[in-house]
Amino acid sequence: MPDGSRLADRRALITGASRGIGREIAAAMRAQGAACALLMRETPDPPSAESIVVRADVADAEAVVGAVTEAADRLGGLDAVVCAAGVDCAWAPTGEMQLAEWDRTISVNLSGTFYVCRAALPHLVAAGGGAIVNVTSVAGLRAWPDDVAYNASKAGVELLTRTIAVEYGGRGVRANCVAPGVIDAGMTDAVTQPDERARLVAQHPLGRLGRAEEVAESVVWLLSGASGFTTGTTLVVDGGFLA
Numbered sequence: 001m002p003d004g005s006r007l008a009d010r011r012a013l014i015t016g017a018s019r020g021i022g023r024e025i026a027a028a029m030r031a032q033g034a035a036c037a038l039l040m041r042e043t044p045d046p047p048s049a050e051s052i053v054v055r056a057d058v059a060d061a062e063a064v065v066g067a068v069t070e071a072a073d074r075l076g077g078l079d080a081v082v083c084a085a086g087v088d089c090a091w092a093p094t095g096e097m098q099l100a101e102w103d104r105t106i107s108v109n110l111s112g113t114f115y116v117c118r119a120a121l122p123h124l125v126a127a128g129g130g131a132i133v134n135v136t137s138v139a140g141l142r143a144w145p146d147d148v149a150y151n152a153s154k155a156g157v158e159l160l161t162r163t164i165a166v167e168y169g170g171r172g173v174r175a176n177c178v179a180p181g182v183i184d185a186g187m188t189d190a191v192t193q194p195d196e197r198a199r200l201v202a203q204h205p206l207g208r209l210g211r212a213e214e215v216a217e218s219v220v221w222l223l224s225g226a227s228g229f230t231t232g233t234t235l236v237v238d239g240g241f242l243a
Helices: 020-031 061-075 099-126 148-171 186-190 194-202 212-223
Strands: 011-015 035-040 052-055 080-083 130-135 173-180 234-237
Touching: 011 020, 011 061, 011 099, 020 035, 020 080, 020 130, 020 212, 035 061, 052 061, 061 099, 080 099, 080 212, 099 130, 099 148, 099 173, 130 148, 130 212, 148 173, 173 212, 212 234
Parallel strands: 011 035, 011 080, 035 052, 080 130, 130 173, 173 234
Antiparallel strands: none
């Protein structure tokens, strides 16, 4: 399929598209021909007039059902889902982690992804199949000290995604994860000290942090027909961090 039309005729729901990696994913999907609905908690500045915006906090199960239904109705169905919404709590050793920080991180990252997938799956099945891509992290594959809630939430999304792949493959639904390394967007905006950035760069054999568009391109591939025999797996985009 020619570049610029890899997602032609796809009707996609995307969470976390207001900033960082999620925003870049939405832009890349639109550029490849997808009709997009962006599920957002708040939209002070909509990313694109070409996209539908539906409002919900992904941690609110009832609101998610309404937003996913609205998106499917306005798009005429769903063929693709990308869950990129995520938060990272205040860092602390496990024994000192505040329960409120744990609860919010799990609610958004793990439960929120489950709520969206759960609400979207009937629409994907009704469309004759489709693809789900959940954005996880290398933190779900290797523990970061003092970040237990984020680590656990992303590891949970890995198994959630594989379970969906096993359960729904026979109904034409593929489910995969993309696990970014340290990407120079979104959550890393707070890393401003040169020595801290240098330490992060040094952990990547490619000698730099990743770019959001590199993650977005991986998501586009997993949603496209080019990955038609790929399901239940994780595409690691980490510059060699886990190597």
